[in-house]
Amino acid sequence: GQSLEQPSEVTAVEGAIVQINCTYQTSGFYGLSWYQQHDGGAPTFLSYNALDGLEETGRFSSFLSRSDSYGYLLLQELQMKDSASYFCAVRSSGAGSYQLTFGKGTKLSVIP
Amino acid sequence: EAGVTQFPSHSVIEKGQTVTLRCDPISGHDNLYWYRRVMGKEIKFLLHFVKESKQDESGMPNNRFLAERTGGTYSTLKVQPAELEDSGVYFCASSQEPGTASYEQYFGPGTRLTVT
Numbered sequence: 001g002q003s004l005e006q007p008s009e010v011t012a013v014e015g016a017i018v019q020i021n022c023t024y025q026t027s028g029f030y031g032l033s034w035y036q037q038h039d040g041g042a043p044t045f046l047s048y049n050a051l052d053g054l055e056e057t058g059r060f061s062s063f064l065s066r067s068d069s070y071g072y073l074l075l076q077e078l079q080m081k082d083s084a085s086y087f088c089a090v091r092s093s094g095a096g097s098y099q100l101t102f103g104k105g106t107k108l109s110v111i112p
Numbered sequence: 113e114a115g116v117t118q119f120p121s122h123s124v125i126e127k128g129q130t131v132t133l134r135c136d137p138i139s140g141h142d143n144l145y146w147y148r149r150v151m152g153k154e155i156k157f158l159l160h161f162v163k164e165s166k167q168d169e170s171g172m173p174n175n176r177f178l179a180e181r182t183g184g185t186y187s188t189l190k191v192q193p194a195e196l197e198d199s200g201v202y203f204c205a206s207s208q209e210p211g212t213a214s215y216e217q218y219f220g221p222g223t224r225l226t227v228t
Contacts, residue, residue, distance in 0.1 A: 004154075033216075033217075035219075040221075041221060042115075042116070042203070042219040042220055042221045042222065043155070043203065043219040044219070045216045045217065045218065045219075048216065087154075087155065089155075098143075098160070098207075099145065099157040099160060099168060099171070100145075100147075100155075100157060100205075100217060101157065102147075102154045102155040102156070103154060104153070104154045105154070
């Protein structure tokens, strides 16, 4: 089967840096995605890593180590609006489909 | 460009009734996915359409769930008869052809289904 582990909750101060880790066990691995979801909203794509290394997009960066089955999302210069749930998701191939398998999500609370 | 839309946003039905959820993907996206999040659990894959064909329905929980995508545009997910454990948020997502560099799945806001 496939499984992903990520912390359930993280609290950080506005302006600080926070790292959300994700470990996974999966077959047919293609890459690791990160999604942000505000309460009641749609999951919104943040980043995707198919190869080892760091991908940077503005204040957000994502890292992948395929050999360690590990990745993380790094949020810098935290803002109050970053308070949301963050999901890591493995993109895998099964039956010709590129489905996403999600972790349970990390609820990030940014405090003043 | 309009995003993925879903209808209704909320639905409350009684056990044994039928509900049909609708998803309109982003125009031009051949790939359409259904996911479900039951309270306290992770978002789980249900099935994947490529145009009007079911590419992968390995996540469908049982035969009470029927998904269609006639004409390869919008999709419907029907639950008949609904059971209490079907309560949750049903998300639809769409993406461009997997063979391209565009791997991002764009999600709709979801339909919150409550079965009482």
